[in-house]
Amino acid sequence: MGKRYYGEIWDPYQERCNDCEHFYCTCDKEKKKQKVEHIVKVEVKPPKERHGKVVCNSICGNLLLNNQTSNLEIWKQRARTDAIVNISVFNNTRSTGSIRVLVTRTGRSPVEFTVPPGNTNSASVDHVDSITVSQVGDGITEGKFCLDFCFVIFDEKDKGKEN
Incomplete structure (x- = not known):
């Protein structure tokens, strides 16, 4: 078994995750699973009131x-x-x-x-x-x-x- 580093298996060739600082990170996988949502603002003018x-x-x-x-x-x-x-x-x-x-x-x-x-x-x-x-x-x-x-x-x- 490899060397343990903060409760995780250490791999000398594995880079740490930039977000959570873990070697074997699941946050990258979760980010890829999430749908990318774009917020589009649309101006809707109400119809002119007719009398x-x-x-x-x-x-x-x-x-x-x-x-x-x-x-x-x-x-x-x-x-x-x-x-x-x-x-x-x-x-x-x-x-x-x-x-x-x-x-x-x-x-x-x-x-x-x-x-x-x-x-x-x-x-x-x-x-x-x-x-x-x-x-x-x-x-x-x-x-x-x-x-x-x-x-x-x-x-x-x-x-x-x-x-």
Whole structure:
């Protein structure tokens, strides 16, 4: 057995560790095992606060679809903001066909649903451009619709800053 130096085996060709002054050091191995972490500072600027007011409104109406008027646009977005619309459509029991509701959306897939005679169907849809109802089948289709919609009107100073 070799010469002992401070509780360790002495090897004349072994250099001491610079950190802990031991001959057979484990601190070098531990340093290599540790992941090197780099701290990167990133400046994130918060988005500019936009001031606006939420405007909500309701529209209700009657539907009469037949062979002459089988397709009817009941609402179209005229403002340049995103609208959220709650759509409710009732189809009368006397109707001979179903009502198909088609909601077109800005940059998104359209939403479509059908309302059979004697039933009501509804949906809440965002980014609405227009709402069209059409008759499925022949004859006369009668019903009612109600739309509750909300959108944000931004202040004039924020005009052109929309995301």
